[in-house]
Amino acid sequence: MKSRLVQVFRGSRKAESYLYVDKDKGLADVPEVLLAQFGEAQAVMTILLDAQRKLARADAAQVLAKIEEQGYYLQLPPSAAQLFAREDNRG
Numbered sequence: 001m002k003s004r005l006v007q008v009f010r011g012s013r014k015a016e017s018y019l020y021v022d023k024d025k026g027l028a029d030v031p032e033v034l035l036a037q038f039g040e041a042q043a044v045m046t047i048l049l050d051a052q053r054k055l056a057r058a059d060a061a062q063v064l065a066k067i068e069e070q071g072y073y074l075q076l077p078p079s080a081a082q083l084f085a086r087e088d089n090r091g
Contacts, residue, residue, distance in 0.1 A: 016077035029071020056088030
């Protein structure tokens with residue numbers, strides 16, 4: 001999978017929710033219903049993403065695949081169970 005210039009937006013309705021989209025297309029491929037639930041989309045960064053890049057809470061290869069398939073990748077905040085599991089793995 002080749003690299004892609006990706007723009008990341010933060011949503012105003014739910015803390016730690018992010019949309020990853022192709023920089024050239026912007027939010028054009030994101031369904032209106034999702035945008036309404038996401039709230040005001042604030043651009044937070046633009047990155048050159050490839051499958052090997054490390055992301056804090058997402059797998060870069062999966063992000064790229066979703067952008068290719070549906071035009072966007074939605075990252076939601078971790079659930080309480082995910083946070084507890086992460087803490088268990090640290091200690």
